[in-house]
Amino acid sequence: MNVIRAAIRLLVMVVLMGSLILWIMMPTNTYRQKWWLHIRANTNSTYFGVQGATMLLYTFPILFVATLGSVYLHLGKKLSHAGLERNGKKNRLALWKRPAIVGGPLGILSGVELGFFIMFIALLVWSFSTFLRVGFARITPQLLAERGEQLWEAKLDSAALRLGLVGNICLAFLFFPVTRGSSVLPLFGLNSEGSIKYHIWVGHIAMVLFTAHGLCYIIYWAATDRMSEMLKWSKIHVANVPGEISLVAGLVMWATTIPGVRRKMFELFLYTHYFYVLFVFFFILHVGINYSCMMLPGFYLFMVDRYLRFLQSRxxxxxxxxxxxxxxxxxxxxxxxxxxxxxxxxxxxxxxxxxxxxxxxxxxxxxxxxxxxxxxxxxxxxxxxxxxxxxxxxxxxxxxxxxxxxxxxxxxxxxxxxxxxxxxxxxxxxxxxxxxxxxxxxxxxxxxxxxxxxxxxxxxxxxxxxxxxxxxxxxxxxxxxxxxxxxxxxxxxxxxxxxxxxxxxxxxxxxxxCLIYSYSLKALLNMLIICICIAMTASAAVLWNKKQNAKEANQYQNINGLSPIALSPASGSHNADRELESLPHQSLVQSTKVHYGKRPDLKRMIFERKGSSVGVLVCGPKTMRHEVATICSSGLADNLHFEAMSFSW
Structure with missing residues (x-):
């Protein structure tokens, strides 16, 4: 099974690398003028139309990875039940999992997390700069004359559009961290609880981009005397009104995620966060289903998970x-x-x-x-x-x-x-x-x-x-x-x-x-169970008796030769003695030492631990987590493997 799981992870990495290449190439002329036209010409089916190409490139790979992840997790549970993972090898990537950054707005980041964060920001910067370069190259004096615009106005229009395109990249990754039963996150050693911070980061970036997208268009419409565009709902192009509704819903959610508001008015944060349904619904109406297929896979998996959680919660x-x-x-x-x-x-x-x-x-x-x-x-x-x-x-x-x-x-x-x-x-x-x-x-x-x-x-x-x-x-x-x-x-x-x-x-x-159930309800339930048991027992007895009568009828001639078998309890089969737990045993009190009026010297206590591999787990206030992370990332000991647990996001 380990070989199968390794093959699944390799296949997943290949598929995801292909998807990453598509995201990188998407802003370029090579993608739009060559790749996209060729793929769309070969995927324009009767059922999906032009959106078939988008589904093939952006939707199918993610759903395929999610399916492979389910198989990967299923095999992992079998291995765990068989006890084959209890003595696994030491993690060869332990050096990359050590804290690389402690403190600051991002909190504690390992080398792997920092690397992925830098790559994600690099993808956004690359996409926006390439989109702008390609878009600005299309602004010619002839185009300006036809539209009756100044150069800065045309560039503002182009930049506003590209801000929305880059925001869609964030939206494509936004829902993966909050899919609690995700089959994708475990492929990278992650779970939903530890990935909430990624959802927060990506959400902030997405709202900055979408807000700038909306403001740039409002400024552009005001400068060109076209404020009536805000009230247009185009049937064949991008619809502006749904986009504005989606942005307002997003801003309401964003405002309540401020730490002070979220902690003091948690119910307000909770209820306004359900606006994500309005946000996504009107976003799809704004850009159309074809373009939405780029961000829908993550949202689709989230909604499947959400519906399963709804059924469980009932x-x-x-x-x-x-x-x-x-x-x-x-x-x-x-x-x-x-x-x-x-x-x-x-x-x-x-x-x-x-x-x-x-x-x-x-x-x-x-x-x-x-x-x-x-x-x-x-x-x-x-x-x-x-x-x-x-x-x-x-x-x-x-x-x-x-x-x-x-x-x-x-x-x-x-x-x-x-x-x-x-x-x-x-x-x-x-x-x-x-x-x-x-x-x-x-x-x-x-x-x-x-x-x-x-x-x-x-x-x-x-x-x-x-x-x-x-x-x-x-x-x-x-x-x-x-x-x-x-x-x-x-x-x-x-x-x-x-x-x-x-x-x-x-x-x-x-x-x-101990909680006690109502006597009347408990009696009623027991009577119901008793009636069911009586009916089942009586039915079983009738069927068994009918079967026995049929056997007796068939074996009537031989029945007189049978003698009853008397069963007697075996002597000595009941052992009243119970084996007591061996003494002495190490009690919890004997293992505990209490110190009053001082704080633990964490640096000394951690560095005193010997062994080739020392796991250091911390769960507590932010200052404590940062202190332990600083100790483990100091480089003074090579045997420390740090892991922080925080449920106060």
Whole structure:
């Protein structure tokens, strides 16, 4: 299967390189006057018409890659289930995955990310400059005389058009990062959660280009006394009114993505972001379906994913219990089928209709699908208005009935590579510890059940106050599964930064509540199940008896020779003794060291780790992520492999 997957990736790279060459050549005269005319002459079919060429060049390759990606992921899951990827080779591209830029408006960028970003910007610059050069070359004195325009006006008209063409390139890539169930992103080792930043960057660039596109045309129409063009809806050429509506919808979305607006008025950001439907709909009416086929593949895959998520979200999930921590943190435990599997650091989107029917919020999964096959757990920190309402609902002693919850997901990396490292350093701040809970539980399963050699674990967690230390209790699964910490080489260094000594003021104990379903509803459901079972049992008995009567009729002459067989229980078959877990075992308390009134010396603690491969994972505030990234990119140690996790986009 590894050979097949390698062949698929090679084929994908060839197809994508061909698509990239088309994007590069598209602004040139060679493409428009030779390639395009030749291809269109051979693809002008009865069913698709002139848009057949566009679909062949820009739509089909992306859909073909998405199909290959689905096969690639399916084979990867088979390999994972067979245990063939547990001890993979060390990543040869680790040097390129180290942070190359830390800080600034782009945040933390690895060498690979920086390279792709530079290439994307280079593609936009090349396309715009080439479009302009070709367009300006067509402006002749004869053309100016025919149109009655000045040279600067004609150039402004040409530049406005080219700004829109380059904006369409951004639109072609805009929806790939937000396709949560994408089969394209995993081909590059990406997932939707970690790719949101690309969606943000491309969205900003696209709106700058489209806004400049619209403003340039307004200035051009005003300078040439043709403002009536704004009200025209051409039937055979570009329609201006739909383009203006699309731009207005885009500007409304863009305005609410400002960090201050998005964080303080999240609901406004959420609801206005649904304007993307209007934006794309009127964009297609503006430029026509033929040209839209260049950007439609990404949007098509996004809409397929969105519809599947909509169908999944219609189902209600049973909330079994909840653990309430004194630091206003919840762990929700849901019932799940054993066949549902996910990787560590995965997330789920949660909707509670009694709080908001439209709001969906992502939270980290703290459980392990292997260690806890029938249960899924989420950790929710009470910070925003939505999570505070949920915390108050579950903390209320009057809550004893069913709480309706809908889930989307899980979403996460296609595979994990934690076993490739000799040592694993996990640095967290506050609720950033939650993805590491699932990692530790998964490593417990691998060490106990699969007998795999697990890396040495160092968990460095920083909390503001001592009440947040109770989040370490979430390392123990609630399902009753034996913890198995004795099989791990686990060291926990906990830092309480705002307290100089342990305090017990206003301390609360961890609470576990079990939700109870309505007695009447529960009785009604049970009676229905009992009736169904009675009907099924009776029907089965009648059919079995009828079959037996037929056998007896056929074997009537031999039945007297048969003697009943008496079955007796085998002696000693029941063993009441239970094997106890071997003692002594390394308890979680013994593995934990708490420091008060200071912050961790991350540079010293990371550089002290020995081994040929040290994985450094960080999840927490922006300053913490940047500090760890700076340490790993300093070049003072060659064995560090950095990975940041951020869910606060």
């Amino acid at each position: 189902q209600r999930v049973r909330l079994l219990s909840a653990r309430i921590l004194p630091c206003e943190t919840l762990e929700l435990n849901f019932s799940k089928s054993p066949g549902l599997s996910y990787t560590s650091t995965s997330i789920m989107f949660v909707n509670v209709p009694s709080i908001s029917k439209l709001q969906w919020h992502p939270f980290t999964i703290s459980s392990s699908s292997n260690l806890e096959p029938e249960q899924l757990s989420l950790v929710i920190k009470s910070e925003g208005s939505w999570s505070k309402k949920l915390y108050e609902m579950l903390s209320s002693p009057s809550l004893m009935e069913r709480l309706d919850v809908s889930l989307e997901g899980p979403y996460g990396p296609a595979s994990t590579h934690f076993l490739r490292h000799d040592t694993l350093v996990m640095v967290s701040g506050g609720s950033g510890i939650t993805p590491f809970i699932s990692i530790i539980r998964e490593l417990i399963f691998m060490s106990k059940t699969l007998k795999c050699k697990t890396p040495q674990l160092l968990l460095i967690c920083a909390f503001k106050n001592s009440s947040q230390l109770t989040m370490l209790d979430l390392l123990h699964p609630l399902s009753g599964t034996s913890s198995g910490f004795s099989n791990l080489q686990l060291q926990i260094e906990a830092y309480v930064t705002r307290e100089k000594e342990p305090t017990t003021q206003n301390s609360k104990l961890l609470q576990t509540i």
